[in-house]
Amino acid sequence: MKPVKEIAHTISASGLKITPQRIAVIQALEKLEHPRAEEIIREVSEHIPGLSPTTVYNTLDVLVSKKIIRKVHTEADVMRYDAIPDHHHHLYCMQSDRMDDYFDPELDSLLEDYFRKKNIKGFKLKEIKLQLMGEFENKERTVIEKNA
Amino acid sequence: MKPVKEIAHTISASGLKITPQRIAVIQALEKLEHPRAEEIIREVSEHIPGLSPTTVYNTLDVLVSKKIIRKVHTEADVMRYDAIPDHHHHLYCMQSDRMDDYFDPELDSLLEDYFRKKNIKGFKLKEIKLQLMGEFENKERTVIEKNA
DNA sequence: TTTCAACTTGTAATCATTACAATATAGAAA
DNA sequence: TTTCTATATTGTAATGATTACAAGTTGAAA
Numbered sequence: 001m002k003p004v005k006e007i008a009h010t011i012s013a014s015g016l017k018i019t020p021q022r023i024a025v026i027q028a029l030e031k032l033e034h035p036r037a038e039e040i041i042r043e044v045s046e047h048i049p050g051l052s053p054t055t056v057y058n059t060l061d062v063l064v065s066k067k068i069i070r071k072v073h074t075e076a077d078v079m080r081y082d083a084i085p086d087h088h089h090h091l092y093c094m095q096s097d098r099m100d101d102y103f104d105p106e107l108d109s110l111l112e113d114y115f116r117k118k119n120i121k122g123f124k125l126k127e128i129k130l131q132l133m134g135e136f137e138n139k140e141r142t143v144i145e146k147n148a
Numbered sequence: 149m150k151p152v153k154e155i156a157h158t159i160s161a162s163g164l165k166i167t168p169q170r171i172a173v174i175q176a177l178e179k180l181e182h183p184r185a186e187e188i189i190r191e192v193s194e195h196i197p198g199l200s201p202t203t204v205y206n207t208l209d210v211l212v213s214k215k216i217i218r219k220v221h222t223e224a225d226v227m228r229y230d231a232i233p234d235h236h237h238h239l240y241c242m243q244s245d246r247m248d249d250y251f252d253p254e255l256d257s258l259l260e261d262y263f264r265k266k267n268i269k270g271f272k273l274k275e276i277k278l279q280l281m282g283e284f285e286n287k288e289r290t291v292i293e294k295n296a
Numbered sequence: 297t298t299t300c301a302a303c304t305t306g307t308a309a310t311c312a313t314t315a316c317a318a319t320a321t322a323g324a325a326a
Numbered sequence: 327t328t329t330c331t332a333t334a335t336t337g338t339a340a341t342g343a344t345t346a347c348a349a350g351t352t353g354a355a356a
Contacts, residue, residue, distance in 0.1 A: 073221035126282040134274040
């Protein structure tokens, strides 16, 4: 896990104040796998008793707006968050709602080349996101139950 | 727009009963561009007075489960629906929340080739969805043609 | 250390979606 | 065509994630 000092620096560099809540939220984002807000609230509450859900929602919004974290979308309708701002894609399984990050620079440059040649009429492309749908072959990662 | 007869046949072929509500929902899906449920409700209500929102939600769920339509996800948190079940991708502008369909068989086979060679460990890939993020250069909706 | 904008908190509101129970209807069977 | 019943629709009320708001607290600049 990233040292607190580094997290604090990231927060500060975006012109935000460093607060225990913000640090804890970012740590939770790193610890958990694409958590939904509710999971983050649960996790952070263990470190900061009396934490308000509102704070977590606010914090997530602020961090997203500063591009420190990202929102991710799955087929399940709840929002999820992602600590990793580097360019990556997602492996997603509809059955289990499990999602893993997928890094593939080779694929990225392939796509960049493709779209450099092939212009889309009337559209200025800025970012390519892939969602790779399928099934995971082992159960290793704990599946988060919808209404557990 | 597709003739009612064809729509009715599609519904029936999935073992569902043909109802005015279901036909109207599918027609609305074809008329509107990636509408959210609320837009569908508004549109269908004009043809079927006294329509219950619940019916639309139910109908959408059923049609999705029968793969007659699809759910689509955008950065805005509301669910959207898509009448076109053929494989396609999406052009999406975060500022305006506008979304267009994007067909590109050449790209699809490029990606298929790529992933045929490159196996993802522990993951059985079934479908690739691209979300192309960027900006539309004009306000009128462009119909994306085969080789745009 | 003081000061104050920025941050957090808690309650209440919102709003898309869902549960449920009563009623109506499509379409198979007679 | 009429009957019958599983399937659909409806309306109301509930849910649950998220947001608004107002009051209190705190990080950090001076």
